[in-house]
Amino acid sequence: MLVEREAMTTRPLDRTGLGGALTRSVRFAEAAPAATVRRLRDVDVAAARARLRRGAAAVAAGIAGAAADAAAAYAAERHQFGGPLTNLPTVRQSLLDQATRTAVALTTALGTDDGSVQTLAAMRHACDAAIEVAAAALQSHGGYGYLTEYPAERYLRDAVSLRAATDTHAAAAPAFRALVGPGPRREDGMS
Known part of the structure; x- marks a missing residue:
């Protein structure tokens, strides 16, 4: 459904980490005029949902890439023990792991089809x-990683905000049930 702005009231909430986006709560008027609410017909909801999910995956891969790049830049310029942090094998391994996770996430995001x-x-x-990558990047910064x-x-x-907004774990259950079926019922009637 599409709802015109006149049928909604919004109230600002706290800012989130998503680029400082202002989060708002939305209430819909109970007695909204029919002209302000339009039901969409002939919309391929599954295809629209798949496009949104691919977009969210690409955004997540972008966040991972930015975090990995920031960690690599910081480690290259921060000197300790007589040289840059990138001279330390454990730091290099962490940066490689971050880059690998980022590449796999991006490849997966861009390589999916329309299957739900x-x-x-x-x-x-x-x-x-x-x-995972952002947490490792924060660790690469040491104590400075917690500073804004x-x-x-x-x-x-x-x-974290993106995963909460997409609710990936809750969305997985119905999609998996649609793929494999409801599963066996227990003898006590509980499923």
Whole structure:
């Protein structure tokens, strides 16, 4: 359904980590005139949902990429123990792991078809990878990663916010049931 602005009231909430986007609650008028609410017909909801999920997966891969790039730049310029942090094998391994997770998330996001389970899996994988990469990038910054002056903490907030907004884990259950069926019933009547 499409709802005209006149049939809604909004109230600002707290800002989220998604680029400072202002989050709002929305209430719909109970007695909205019929002209302000239009029911959409002939819309391929599954295809629209798949496009949104691919887009969310691409955004998550972008967050992961930005976090990995920030970690690599910080490690290259930060000197400790007589040289840049990138001279340390554990730091190099962490940066490689971050880059690998980012590449896999991006490849998965861009390589999905319109299948609901495939796009859901790509979105879920990319959101989880974004959180893992952003957390590792924050660790690469050490204690400075928690400061708002560095982008690492923002990338982690953005990744967590995106996964919460897409609710990848809750969305997986109906998609999986549609793929494999409801499953066996227990003898006690519980499913």
